[in-house]
Amino acid sequence: MAFVPAPGYQPAFNPPVPYTTIIAGGLRVGMVVCVQATLPNKYNRFGINFATGQEETSDIAFHFNARYDGRDRVVFNSKQSEVWGDEEMKREMPFKSGKVFFIMFEVTRNNYQVFANGAPFYEFGHRIPLERVNWLQVNGDIAVQELSIIGNGPGVKGGLVLSAAQADLLPMLGPPVVNAPVPFSTNIRGGMIPKRTVVVKGIVKPKAKSFAINLKVGFNNEIALHLNPRFNKKSVVRNSFVNGTWGEEETEATKFPFKEGDYFDISFRSGEKHIKVYVNGSHCFNYSHRVCNLQQVDKVEVEGDVNIVYVFV
Structure with a gap:
């Protein structure tokens, strides 16, 4: 994909x-x-x-x-x-x-x-x-x-001529936020509605234990997608925090795409039924929506053992 x-x-x-x-x-x-x-x-x-x-x-x-x-x-x-x-x-x-x-x-x-x-x-x-x-x-x-x-x-x-697939996507508005300190938070204008893209590029710190990227509902702090790479188990945990409760974790993935001290590029693409997540240009997994009102998913957070290169919405 x-x-x-x-x-x-x-x-x-x-x-x-x-x-x-x-x-x-x-x-x-x-x-x-x-x-x-x-x-x-x-x-x-x-x-x-x-x-x-x-x-x-x-x-x-x-x-x-x-x-x-x-x-x-x-x-x-x-x-x-x-x-x-x-x-x-x-x-x-x-x-x-x-x-x-x-x-x-x-x-x-x-x-x-x-x-x-x-x-x-x-x-x-x-x-x-x-x-x-x-x-x-x-x-x-x-x-x-x-x-x-x-x-x-x-x-x-x-x-400018766009491909049919590109013309169907929402443009990324920017400007990018570069070299931001962690923990980091910024708004997603218009929310994580279908065809919206969020890109996070960073570098994993040496001896990292974990980091997290959260797509959140700003007004009540619900987490539509909690992306949490854990280096001790080489797993990428996904979950949601809705109605004051964490849901069931998802961990299935073909491989662990992160390394200590290495750069990474994560793209989140929202669809009607799920969010597609790409790491370094390759499709990693899909995450089915657990928050129904995607327009309210209007914040992205980055925390943990990582340095930000840029965040682009």
């Missing part, structure tokens, strides 16, 4: 490199781009480009280039009319061999804010207007596990 992303959310799991994709609707303030990756056995450099087209001659609004040549550094630049601009540089390399790393780009009115493994890393001021930036390119010596383009609303330009 393949995961179909809702409008406003563009994930790609294990894409081949070089990888080029259109930014659906174009780049806008408030959008976030996340790259989870490792280095291959042999590596020299890799690049991530925010570009105006997919051709080699296209202008590049932001060129992010990690270089490993004995003087490890990250170079930042732009290219217009096939001429590179003034190079900016940071002599620090947080993207190490043998370890999964995470790069996040947050688009603001003034710059691209770059985060490395959750920590602020660099700010690159706009040299090319955002409305011209429509493509994302990844190349070089990098093995991408996940790349996600996260929008800040349903607004699009240029006659």
Whole structure:
């Protein structure tokens, strides 16, 4: 059962490199781009480009280039009319061999804010207007596990074409909440009605015992879905708390998809009869509704041994 992303959310799991994709609707303030990756056995450099087209001659609004040549550094630049601009540089390399790393780009009115493994890393001021930036390119010596383009609303330009499956889904409104402290809580505008999607990306803490994600009824704290991975038993417990009582636990799953110290991506997709849960792009299980009024399920909570990368509703 393949995961179909809702409008406003563009994930790609294990894409081949070089990888080029259109930014659906174009780049806008408030959008976030996340790259989870490792280095291959042999590596020299890799690049991530925010570009105006997919051709080699296209202008590049932001060129992010990690270089490993004995003087490890990250170079930042732009290219217009096939001429590179003034190079900016940071002599620090947080993207190490043998370890999964995470790069996040947050688009603001003034710059691209770059985060490395959750920590602020660099700010690159706009040299090319955002409305011209429509493509994302990844190349070089990098093995991408996940790349996600996260929008800040349903607004699009240029006659964006959606697949029939996507057009049937509610758009994700955003903006995403990034690097939030745990415990965490935010509202689901309009509630967890059918065709609504909630995405939680995080990293499991070392020596984790458990964490939980709750889809709740805000006004009375009933829990429509309690998702609780437990590392001692390698089980994903699901339950509901309704009318002051916990229901019957569900634990069936083909495998335990979480590891201590690893990143994860969980998507909750509400349907008429159940919530479909996907982990790292793969369908994990369905959970039948135990709260009837889905519009009242208007809050998502995260707690336990986990750090949040982003929550997107």
